[in-house]
Amino acid sequence: MRILPKLSSRHTDHRNYPPGIAYMDGQYLPIHEAKLSVLDYGFLHSDATYDVAHVWGGAFFKLGDHLDRFSRGMDALHMSIPYTKAQIIEILHNCVALSKLKNAYVEFICTRGTSPNFSRDPRDAENRFIAFAIPFGSVASKEQLECGLHLAITDVVRIPPSSVDPTVKNYHWLDMVKGLYAAYERGADTATLIDLNGNVSEGPGFNIFSITNGVVSTPDVSVLLGITRQTIFDICEELEVRCHAQDITVDKLKTADEVFITSTAGGVMPVTRIDERPIASGNIGPLSKRIMHAYWQLHNEGKHRDPVEY
Amino acid sequence: MRILPKLSSRHTDHRNYPPGIAYMDGQYLPIHEAKLSVLDYGFLHSDATYDVAHVWGGAFFKLGDHLDRFSRGMDALHMSIPYTKAQIIEILHNCVALSKLKNAYVEFICTRGTSPNFSRDPRDAENRFIAFAIPFGSVASKEQLECGLHLAITDVVRIPPSSVDPTVKNYHWLDMVKGLYAAYERGADTATLIDLNGNVSEGPGFNIFSITNGVVSTPDVSVLLGITRQTIFDICEELEVRCHAQDITVDKLKTADEVFITSTAGGVMPVTRIDERPIASGNIGPLSKRIMHAYWQLHNEGKHRDPVEY
Numbered sequence: 253m254r255i256l257p258k259l260s261s262r263h264t265d266h267r268n269y270p271p272g273i274a275y276m277d278g279q280y281l282p283i284h285e286a287k288l289s290v291l292d293y294g295f296l297h298s299d300a301t302y303d304v305a306h307v308w309g310g311a312f313f314k315l316g317d318h319l320d321r322f323s324r325g326m327d328a329l330h331m332s333i334p335y336t337k338a339q340i341i342e343i344l345h346n347c348v349a350l351s352k353l354k355n356a357y358v359e360f361i362c363t364r365g366t367s368p369n370f371s372r373d374p375r376d377a378e379n380r381f382i383a384f385a386i387p388f389g390s391v392a393s394k395e396q397l398e399c400g401l402h403l404a405i406t407d408v409v410r411i412p413p414s415s416v417d418p419t420v421k422n423y424h425w426l427d428m429v430k431g432l433y434a435a436y437e438r439g440a441d442t443a444t445l446i447d448l449n450g451n452v453s454e455g456p457g458f459n460i461f462s463i464t465n466g467v468v469s470t471p472d473v474s475v476l477l478g479i480t481r482q483t484i485f486d487i488c489e490e491l492e493v494r495c496h497a498q499d500i501t502v503d504k505l506k507t508a509d510e511v512f513i514t515s516t517a518g519g520v521m522p523v524t525r526i527d528e529r530p531i532a533s534g535n536i537g538p539l540s541k542r543i544m545h546a547y548w549q550l551h552n553e554g555k556h557r558d559p560v561e562y
Numbered sequence: 563m564r565i566l567p568k569l570s571s572r573h574t575d576h577r578n579y580p581p582g583i584a585y586m587d588g589q590y591l592p593i594h595e596a597k598l599s600v601l602d603y604g605f606l607h608s609d610a611t612y613d614v615a616h617v618w619g620g621a622f623f624k625l626g627d628h629l630d631r632f633s634r635g636m637d638a639l640h641m642s643i644p645y646t647k648a649q650i651i652e653i654l655h656n657c658v659a660l661s662k663l664k665n666a667y668v669e670f671i672c673t674r675g676t677s678p679n680f681s682r683d684p685r686d687a688e689n690r691f692i693a694f695a696i697p698f699g700s701v702a703s704k705e706q707l708e709c710g711l712h713l714a715i716t717d718v719v720r721i722p723p724s725s726v727d728p729t730v731k732n733y734h735w736l737d738m739v740k741g742l743y744a745a746y747e748r749g750a751d752t753a754t755l756i757d758l759n760g761n762v763s764e765g766p767g768f769n770i771f772s773i774t775n776g777v778v779s780t781p782d783v784s785v786l787l788g789i790t791r792q793t794i795f796d797i798c799e800e801l802e803v804r805c806h807a808q809d810i811t812v813d814k815l816k817t818a819d820e821v822f823i824t825s826t827a828g829g830v831m832p833v834t835r836i837d838e839r840p841i842a843s844g845n846i847g848p849l850s851k852r853i854m855h856a857y858w859q860l861h862n863e864g865k866h867r868d869p870v871e872y
Contacts, residue, residue, distance in 0.1 A: 257660070261595070297738070
């Protein structure tokens, strides 16, 4: 009989993680202690839905909208958790308050979970809720926000709605990752994917907008119905600018007057170069600037603010 | 200032898990201690590849084939781990030996991992290798193996190869889960998905085969190139039965003489009912029985066996 290696009683993780606080299974934990069983189907089958809200200047922004979408996603996936909406709000506020972060990225997740016998029937699993607050992050770096992003249009097809409902926020990102590597190879900062018809879809974590002759457009199918995307519709109405959800061809995007992307992680972020060509003059366009300004202005208004008591 | 909830120093997990042993970060652990950071992009972006081998009667079956596919998957996803093939084999053997399991389900995973600052650039992440051995499980229960499975043909489209390469084994399963719930609603045991052209694709964790007039067929695109699927090709050659990879229409599957599914988790499993109709007589067909028998016979031959030293 050979000598087998020693069995450890607890996992030791030597990696470094960002600061932050997580909640799971009734406990508040430093983020580096927030660990998911490798048998959770949220990992092994990416069978999960989630949402990300942000805290800016000590207050949540549009938290209710994120919670409503999260709740619809759980229903669509036949998942449930033993927390009311009010309890989830309390948990999220506690994560942020314990983290002391005034600008935070707050993610909340429902996974299919696990069953004691590793059953393959998703109805046998006990669903799991996880939440965490870490420092606010952005799709675009500070320099990219100032000068504009370089976007590559890739031929990777965004997972179609006939396979996975894009309005249920999910972690199916291998198409996005493939797009990112294709973009990096071409010297770009990030990527857009296309839909099954070859029109512009969305990129890794963001919706895409184009502006032509003063009219703002964004794809209406095969995309996440982003909360920030909706905020752009609202801002455009306020600014009396026409804004439509409609198909955007690759050519239309390439010849647009202005292009920007939107995400909870970063807000409104300008694109000034697509593939080998600058957008118009290659500078951030005037209407994009107005919309970016209006977006951050909204954070100061009471309507969408939900202050955290630290 | 309000009183904030207490911060725990370590996560306490009260759930029950199957018996088993895992390896991660240089440690062998009881499976209930094998936990992944919630910030790992293998979870948050399902940015991971994996493989599953099985141990039957104390020996791995076709382990080399699974390792080769795993290695190709990591290359395709621009991932790397600091282990040679020989080291991975040693780790997998150790997991099984420590688990004492004679029949085991052995999964090995490479995730994108994490970066200390939660960078969104996948090139910044340190990839992570995880392996575990748990009791052998099957897509079909004992009763289903004896009487045949009831399969539902759903209209859920398997994520197409233009989005995610199905030959790189991945955790993008929300389409499969949707198919399963649709099958359960119709009283079936499991589901098949279709491809973009409406032909038969694959089901949750298995390839599908139909037999018509003594000829065996299985879909050739939009499916995982299963190791067990390949074993069927080899068995058919041995039995001098014609076997083709080709499009299978929904009608062809419904009117087949025999139908079976294949998976490392269960081997060759008969289907005797599709939607509302039995397949032929509703009993397991003679050629299916011969192939099932040949599959388990192969496990006794030295060629594919890699015995575990317990």
